[in-house]
Amino acid sequence: MLVLVLNSGSSSVKYQVRHVSTGSAVGADGAVGADGAGGGAAGDGSSTSDGPEALIAEGIVERIGEGEVTDHVEALAIINAELDETMSGRQLDAVGHRVVHGGERFSEPVLISNEITRAIERLNPLAPLHNPANVLGIRAIEDTWPDLPQVAVFDTAFHRTLPERSWRYAIPNHFYRHYGIRRYGFHGTSVEYVTAQAATLLGTARQDFNAVVAHLGNGASVTAIEGGRSVDTSMGFTPLEGLVMGTRSGDLDPSILLFLQRDGWTADELDRMLNRESGLTALFGSNDMRAIVEAGDDRARLTLDIASYRLAKYIGGYHVAVSGAQAIVFTAGIGENSWEFRQAVAHRLAPLGVKLDDDANRAQADTARVISAPDSALAVLVVPTDEERAIAEATAAVVHAQGC
The missing domain is CATH 3.30.420.40 (ATPase, nucleotide binding domain)
Incomplete structure (x- = not known):
């Protein structure tokens, strides 16, 4: 087909x-x-x-x-x-x-x-x-x-397994019932594909696989996988919540928006600032991770520090959320290609016993691979995503099932 x-x-x-x-x-x-x-x-x-x-x-x-x-x-x-x-x-x-x-x-x-x-x-x-x-x-x-x-x-379908403790916001229930305001999660097509590939690489049945999957591109999210299913994820009602991204702020105090609105900022201006002018772009002046790691100046180091710290915090929390992850999985553009960023994140996870094999981490490859040291408490993987393949396979399955 x-x-x-x-x-x-x-x-x-x-x-x-x-x-x-x-x-x-x-x-x-x-x-x-x-x-x-x-x-x-x-x-x-x-x-x-x-x-x-x-x-x-x-x-x-x-x-x-x-x-x-x-x-x-x-x-x-x-x-x-x-x-x-x-x-x-x-x-x-x-x-x-x-x-x-x-x-x-x-x-x-x-x-x-x-x-x-x-x-x-x-x-x-x-x-x-x-x-x-x-x-x-x-x-x-x-x-x-x-x-x-x-x-x-x-993109949200894989996260429909989130338990209510993960998807519900602590705001009056009316906002959920009337507006549908809850955590939905995104990047699900990629995360589902990568989860299956990672479990296969480690020789683990998907239904027994616990992991933290970091999809790191211009848009970035991290997902807690328990028993092969999504049980928590960093993006929420929209793709804005969570990690520091290429042009998105990720998590911030919502009162900041009220403060700026009272100072005359419009909803459209705030939307553009949060989605287009924040994240790596605001911190460094570019959303290109390659330029950040190559620059090596104080501003670049601070940008890398902030982004890696935010991700490491999520990984630590999600390690707890899944009662102990077997693996940390990096995927998408930055996750697959920036050994420097992976190294920065892994360094922060040393208290969890995470150790990288430096040569394996630096090696460039387009296949799924383990980059952790043999004595690492958690396996660390790089798994290339292939959302197009996942969409094509899902499409074929539906068409065959419907007899089209």
Whole structure:
């Protein structure tokens, strides 16, 4: 089965075709700018939050011709033309959509219908930068390939196993009942995939696997895994809570926002500050971890210190939450590629008996591997994530089950 995996952001559409039986990418992949899609952050909690101009400058998004692509339908037309050139006549069997927020309704991937699309749309208030763009991608596929089965794979679904002690905020219950304000968690598709890979690497059955998984990209989160299931996670009602991220603040005293609002800051200004101008960008002036570790000056050292300290605090807490983790797992761009950041975090975890094998930590590889020393109390792993593969496999499973 050939599955087109789409990650529709508000200012770009990322795509990849996957052959499900082999797990390999087929034909073209990449991203197309869709500047007319409504503004705001591109993609989801793990993707870049820069606009189309920055994406184009970084080579992540192509500029098509002389003008900007104006909407998702136009972006799909360009993707379709690209696929025609590279797939040698092979036809797509289904489309898998990464949908950021599934709310409380969606705990697993589902075959998309008009009713499902409307249900995703009703969740827009919970993810105003994400779900509207996801819906635009779904409707664009309907316009481009009306007979192609579509499946929604939700980033929040893996965290639906959170116990109430983890997901409930200590605020009046009315806010949960009326607005749905609770911890949902994100990066679930990545964390679920990486959890299975990590358990296999250690020769442990997934249902017996306890771990702490750190998904560290421009968006960053950490998840407590007990018995192969998510029992706590750092992102909350939105992807803003938790770790220091590329452009997001992570945890902070909510009274700061009240203080600034009383001083005249608007909701939109605060939103931009917290989501676009904070995190590594605020501390160092760039969200590029490579630039931070290469700089080596006082500002860079402080940035690394703050970010690694925040993560180490979460890992220590989640080690307790799962009654003793067997492993700490690093994944995503920073987690997979920055040995310096892994080293900084592991150094802070020495009281837990964590020790790295320095050579293994520094070695570059694109496979899952153990980087801890033989006498480390906890195994430390680097496991490359492959969300596209996970989405493609989930899509194929739903399509087969529905007999499409």
